[in-house]
Amino acid sequence: TSKTILLHEISKLKSKQDQWNPFAWYKQMRENNPVFYDAEQDVWNVFLYDHAKRVLFDHQLFSNKKERSLIPVPRVNNRSNVNFSDPPEHRHRRALLAQAFTPRSLKEWEPRIQAIADELVADMEGQTTVDIVQQLAIPLPVIVIAKLLGVPSQDREKIKAWSDILFYPYERETFGDIADQKARAMKEFQEYLYPIVQEKRKHPADDILSDLTKANLEGEQLTDMEVVMSGIGLLGAGNETTTMLISNMFYSMLFDQPGIYQEMRADSTAIPKLVEEVLRFRFPVAIDRQVAQDTTVFGHKMKKGQIIIAWMGSANRDESQFANAETFDIHRHNNQTHLTFGAGPHFCLGAPLARMEANIALSTFVKRFADIRPVEGFEVTEHLIQSATGQSLKSLPICVETA
Ligand code: HEM
Numbered sequence: 001t002s003k004t005i006l007l008h009e010i011s012k013l014k015s016k017q018d019q020w021n022p023f024a025w026y027k028q029m030r031e032n033n034p035v036f037y038d039a040e041q042d043v044w045n046v047f048l049y050d051h052a053k054r055v056l057f058d059h060q061l062f063s064n065k066k067e068r069s070l071i072p073v074p075r076v077n078n079r080s081n082v083n084f085s086d087p088p089e090h091r092h093r094r095a096l097l098a099q100a101f102t103p104r105s106l107k108e109w110e111p112r113i114q115a116i117a118d119e120l121v122a123d124m125e126g127q128t129t130v131d132i133v134q135q136l137a138i139p140l141p142v143i144v145i146a147k148l149l150g151v152p153s154q155d156r157e158k159i160k161a162w163s164d165i166l167f168y169p170y171e172r173e174t175f176g177d178i179a180d181q182k183a184r185a186m187k188e189f190q191e192y193l194y195p196i197v198q199e200k201r202k203h204p205a206d207d208i209l210s211d212l213t214k215a216n217l218e219g220e221q222l223t224d225m226e227v228v229m230s231g232i233g234l235l236g237a238g239n240e241t242t243t244m245l246i247s248n249m250f251y252s253m254l255f256d257q258p259g260i261y262q263e264m265r266a267d268s269t270a271i272p273k274l275v276e277e278v279l280r281f282r283f284p285v286a287i288d289r290q291v292a293q294d295t296t297v298f299g300h301k302m303k304k305g306q307i308i309i310a311w312m313g314s315a316n317r318d319e320s321q322f323a324n325a326e327t328f329d330i331h332r333h334n335n336q337t338h339l340t341f342g343a344g345p346h347f348c349l350g351a352p353l354a355r356m357e358a359n360i361a362l363s364t365f366v367k368r369f370a371d372i373r374p375v376e377g378f379e380v381t382e383h384l385i386q387s388a389t390g391q392s393l394k395s396l397p398i399c400v401e402t403a
Pocket of ligand 1: 056082083084239242285339341342347349350351353
């Protein structure tokens with residue numbers, strides 16, 4: 001159990017409010033402890049932009065072959081696990097998976113995503129209060145990925161339930177129970193997907209699982225089980241994160257810069273800028289690597305086998321990279337240089353898809369609603385749930401005015 005590293009045991013942030021807004025703590029760390037060694041878990045932590053970027057780029061010193069990690073280390077580390085590997089092996093694994101993520105596939109997905117967003121927003125018809133998380137931010141990514149993978153969309157409740165369990169955060173006290181639940185969910189999920197993948201191999205359709213059965217690198221192909229595991233991996237990588245992005249966009253429009261909604265309605269080119277600034281400003285993401293050799297780096301002696309965490313949510317607020325970093329500003333010229341999708345060889349493969357989903361969600365929403373307001377007496381702490389990154393929104397009720 002000691003093999004999984006718990007982020008909140010490093011930050012020591014206790015209250016929900018502080019875990020939801022860890023940005024003051026990040027600032028404190030950047031100023032006083034930018035390279036911080038946590039002795040309890042034997043983990044290095046970096047909080048500055050340049051350091052985080054170096055950790056993500058320098059795969060020779062900071063390896064993704066880890067014996068401990070923020071997420072459980074996979075027992076089988078085969079071609080279907082693109083993340084837990086280093087170049088050159090990583091390049092190979094990623095090339096297979098990337099065959100389902102081409103610019104052409106993205107173009108084909110756009111109208112399908114639009115249709116799903118249209119339906120979800122149409123379902124809000126007649127309501128004066130809508131819950132953005134439950135009615136848009138959760139269902140959109142789940143339905144999209146179910147459609148894109150090519151599994152029946154009526155199974156999306158099941159898929160959501162499995163992926164929730166698989167990505168539910170660990171707690172020291174209940175570690176064993178959670179691990180058992182996850183093992184069960186993984187088994188059920190595999191058993192569900194396996195026959196679907198076998199069918200796709202025989203009768204390929206226009207979807208990711210079919211593309212993966214066909215993916216071919218110098219004659220090498222994924223087995224059915226590897227396609228199953230790749231599919232589960234995509235769900236894990238893409239669902240909760242995209243839900244957070246869409247939820248946080250609305251939170252930012254209400255609380256980080258009230259009134260900005262009208263700019264979104266007036267100028268559709270402002271929407272992608274908002275998406276990017278939310279990714280920079282309101283995303284407490286952290287990624288780990290394993291130190292590959294004894295070394296002195298960032299002014300400290302690090303030992304082979306130690307884990308180092310790049311706190312990208314903090315890097316994204318580093319003044320040396322972003323002027324007035326603590327201000328929400330969709331017009332900053334370099335907001336795209338945030339590290340929320342990672343950087344270097346493991347840069348998020350799904351970034352174009354996540355961006356497209358967020359853009360379509362908001363552009364569809366602004367066409368239907370003239371204005372949004374917080375509900376009376378809104379307290380964010382009543383709407384939070386523990387997630388892999390700390391606290392995230394489980395609901396966000398807002399008042400809407402029909403256009
Ligand atoms: C990798 C964030 C959405 C698929 C990553 C990494 C980050 C990230 C930080 C780098 C991990 C590392 O360096 O070890 C996000 C965020 C998202 C998002 C913030 C939404 C806002 C998606 C979606 C998909 C996806 C929608 C696909 C359906 C992947 C995959 C990798 C990855 C396959 C592994 C790439 C590799 O190791 O080479 N993501 N992601 N992500 N992401 Fe995303």
